[in-house]
Amino acid sequence: LPGTTPAQGPRELTLGVMGGGQLGRMFVHAAQTMGYFTAVLDPDALSPAGRVSHHHIQTGYTDPAGLQELAERCVAITTEFENVPAQALAQLAASRPVSPSAAAVGIAQDRAAEKAHFVRCGVPCAPYAVIETQAQLDAVPDNLLPGILKTARMGYDGKGQARVRTRAELQEAWASMQQVPCVLEKMLPLQLECSVIVARGADGQCVHLPVQRNLHRDGILAVTEVYEGNLPPALAQRAQAAAKSIAEGLGYVGVLCVEFFVLDDSHPQAQGLGGLVVNEMAPRPHNSGHYSLDACDISQFELQVRTLAQLPLTPPRQHSAAVMLNLLGDIWPANGVPAWDQVLALPGAHLHLYGKANASKGRKMGHLTFTGASAADVRATALQAAAILG
Ligand code: ADP
Numbered sequence: 065l066p067g068t069t070p071a072q073g074p075r076e077l078t079l080g081v082m083g084g085g086q087l088g089r090m091f092v093h094a095a096q097t098m099g100y101f102t103a104v105l106d107p108d109a110l111s112p113a114g115r116v117s118h119h120h121i122q123t124g125y126t127d128p129a130g131l132q133e134l135a136e137r138c139v140a141i142t143t144e145f146e147n148v149p150a151q152a153l154a155q156l157a158a159s160r161p162v163s164p165s166a167a168a169v170g171i172a173q174d175r176a177a178e179k180a181h182f183v184r185c186g187v188p189c190a191p192y193a194v195i196e197t198q199a200q201l202d203a204v205p206d207n208l209l210p211g212i213l214k215t216a217r218m219g220y221d222g223k224g225q226a227r228v229r230t231r232a233e234l235q236e237a238w239a240s241m242q243q244v245p246c247v248l249e250k251m252l253p254l255q256l257e258c259s260v261i262v263a264r265g266a267d268g269q270c271v272h273l274p275v276q277r278n279l280h281r282d283g284i285l286a287v288t289e290v291y292e293g294n295l296p297p298a299l300a301q302r303a304q305a306a307a308k309s310i311a312e313g314l315g316y317v318g319v320l321c322v323e324f325f326v327l328d329d330s331h332p333q334a335q336g337l338g339g340l341v342v343n344e345m346a347p348r349p350h351n352s353g354h355y356s357l358d359a360c361d362i363s364q365f366e367l368q369v370r371t372l373a374q375l376p377l378t379p380p381r382q383h384s385a386a387v388m389l390n391l392l393g394d395i396w397p398a399n400g401v402p403a404w405d406q407v408l409a410l411p412g413a414h415l416h417l418y419g420k421a422n423a424s425k426g427r428k429m430g431h432l433t434f435t436g437a438s439a440a441d442v443r444a445t446a447l448q449a450a451a452i453l454g
């Protein structure tokens with residue numbers, strides 16, 4: 065390639081990623097740790113991953129020249145966000161191995177297709193209806209209300225959703241979403257939320273991380289707790305088995321996160337649903353898996369590197385109890401930074417900042433993981449940190 069020097073690495077040792085956010089940045093770190101060169105495609109000159117990668121191809125995600133350069137530089141390519149245009153992945157796949165596949169990403173991009181996949185795999189999800197036409201909206205059964213109307217595409221962190229109690233509210237919410245394709249889900253009584261990260265190799269081998277227990281605030285992940293007893297073992301095993309069958313049903317290669325709801329069984333609206341339902345999946349590492357960087361012997365990002373480079377997968381082992389706190393822009397003071405010196409004085413604190421210049425409300429700026437010998441230890445230190453950060 066013009067302008068390539070040996071210091072920039074041969075193609076056989078260069079791994080590529082579509083998207084330059086924090087997930088791409090942590091993938092780049094893991095790849096570089098294992099001796100790979102990296103190339104990131106992201107239009108943003110200051111993207112968190114672009115700034116730490118050997119190559120940053122600064123074009124749009126469907127730019128033919130940018131995609132061609134990525135394919136020429138890399139031996140294999142992955143993605144760090146699910147809204148990467150599936151046609152871009154398909155173009156890359158014409159000349160290089162791309163994992164996860166455009167087909168799998170395409171299903172995860174569309175809530176209706178995603179739910180149809182869950183149903184195909186025999187994994188229960190919330191009762192739902194697809195709404196693409198007025199007739200479909202009119203035909204929604206009463207038992208889906210109260211419910212949550214979600215746009216089929218492009219929703220994240222609770223965006224593109226409306227809670228509706230009546231048919232009138234449903235009609236109004238759909239109108240305010242410009243009548244784009246949606247799914248209406250029955251509102252379920254949640255006891256807790258959890259997620260499972262699985263990694264599946266091209267040879268079909270599948271490993272998983274321990275089940276994460278997640279707390280969301282305003283639709284955004286706030287806290288992940290992972291230690292023995294974070295949820296009943298029988299439920300954890302069911303979630304792991306369900307995540308694995310969802311990955312297998314896709315013929316998936318790469319890292320997949322599957323989110324679940326554990327229902328409050330005493331509630332009438334939970335009757336007949338079996339206690340555990342799948343919520344959604346992300347075809348990539350996930351915010352709820354960040355603790356694995358500090359609390360497991362193999363992180364979710366190393367698993368991504370291994371699946372992409374077709375290296376062996378071995379079951380990750382968690383060696384420390386962990387609590388992860390997301391660091392949103394909300395806690396940044398107007399002129400300065402949060403009190404890291406006080407936080408880092410706590411035992412087992414691991415600070416990860418994503419290199420984003422501007423803190424704004426709801427923006428994921430970094431995360432903090434506390435590791436320790438016991439659940440009680442890490443919960444206590446995380447509470448102290450939360451009190452310091454406000
Ligand atoms: P996003 O793609 O924005 O993460 P989710 O579908 O995961 O959207 O919804 C965000 C949060 O809203 C969930 O983590 C959960 O707390 C709540 N939620 C979503 N669907 C339901 C539901 N059917 N019943 C109850 N709570 C729900």
Ligand code: MG
Pocket residue numbers: 221323344
């Ligand atoms: Mg979610």
